[in-house]
Amino acid sequence: MIDQTALLESKSLRTSVATHTDVLDKVKALSLLPDGMHVTTAMVAAYFQVGINAVRSLVLDHREEIEANGYRVLSGAELSSFKELSGIQSHTPSLALFSRRAVLNVAMLLRDSEVARQVRTYLLDMEYMARTAAPVDNSVHSPADSLDDRIDRRIVDILGTAVVPLFNALIETSGEHRKELIDLRQDIQRVERRLCLHHTRLRRLEGPREDRPLAGVMAAIDAMNGYEFEEHIAALLRRDGCTDVVVRGGGGDRGVDITGRTPDGRPLVVQCKRFAPHNSVTSPDIQKFLGAAKVLHKADVALYVATCPFTREALNISAEGGITAVHRGLLEAWSAGTALNVLR
Structure with missing residues (x-):
């Protein structure tokens, strides 16, 4: 059996298994941009649960290899054309894109990521079985x-x-x-x-493990419409013992999508946002929800559940205002069976 260290250190070995991109979704669903082919640096970082700078540093050290596997940086007319065709919103002068093969390349090089380690383990097991x-x-x-x-x-x-x-x-x-x-x-x-x-x-x-969410969880959530997403969150609340769970939605919801009570009886409100994975929940979003949750509904527990990351300022305001920010990674774990601490 090949040791992971060999994969981390051998470019020829990485090249020999670079086509097995299906292992990415075996470990954790990889969400793609609307073109169905690429992901951004932020999306790669979210997948591997590391900081964006860790991914950028890795690309800097191994750019030639990762470019050979489909990494590219768009700018100028090429970027404008891509944004028009894919429908993404970006105001930066350039945009780095990773193909699935480039993401797998990152998994074979990224040392400080449990998700990357799981991808390498799965990859080497499949390769060994193919040989034997x-x-x-x-x-x-x-x-x-x-x-x-x-x-x-x-x-x-x-x-x-x-x-x-x-x-x-x-x-x-x-x-x-x-x-x-x-x-x-x-x-x-x-x-x-x-x-x-x-x-x-x-x-x-x-199979599912306690340290790895079910493959395909976020892919299924990304395919939901707004109503289905709210019902999904309501079902998670009921699963974890919450009572009087009601999906408000639509007009007249007074700034929240779901109301209910925690297992120990505390008033609960939830805001559900289906944003594209490359977008972020911002501080104005949290400030608006904070007023509705604490002033209008007088909730003891307030969840802001989103299919994307939160900006640093949004996280700071959430922490200061007593809002539980359920970002994409936490939502995946919650959907796969891990209860939220605030509901325990």
Whole structure:
């Protein structure tokens, strides 16, 4: 099995696995810009849960390699054309874009990120399985089975029910080649055990874990309309023990989208915002909600839930005003089963 250190240090190894971009969504859903092909530096930082400067520094150190995998910086007429075609709003003179392959390249280089480490683990396991698994006939299988699962089970079944019993029979009847046959049977049994271990590890990697939100959570949320998003947040509140949860929405909501009570009976209000991942919740957004939550509704607990990050000033005002800022990363974890501390 290849160690992660080799992947971090070997450009040739990174190049050999650079096409396996599907592992990104196996670990955590990667949201794309409206063109369906690129992400910004801020979106890359949000995916790996690191600061923007960490991503910029990595690009500076490995720019040639990352550019070879689809990183580019747009400016002038090219940027204007891209904004017009993609519908994004940006007032900067230049815009750095990462392809999915470039994001995977970042994952293979970024040391101080748990998400990047999980991507590397998954990537190396898939690469190892691709090198060691033999091709077999998969013509009959369940649609829900993955290719790796079907290969594992098929090979293990053949080895356990056909090959090993055949060697047992040969060993019983052979005299001259008995030792060689016993050695071969042991080799086959070792392969069988190794495949079982590989299968178990892949299932563990693909399944939900406490330290990794479910893959596809944010992709599903991004596909919701405003009403569906509010209902989704209401369902999370009810799941975590809140009572009297009502989706207000629309006109006459007095500045909040959801009202209710926490599990211990405190008045609760929620503002839900479906913003594009590259946008941010700003301080005026929080100030407006703060007045509605604390003055109009006299809420003890106020949640501002958004599908994007918050600016630093917005976070500061939230903390000072007693607003819980549920940013994109926290929303993903909440949706995947982790209760918010303020509701406990």
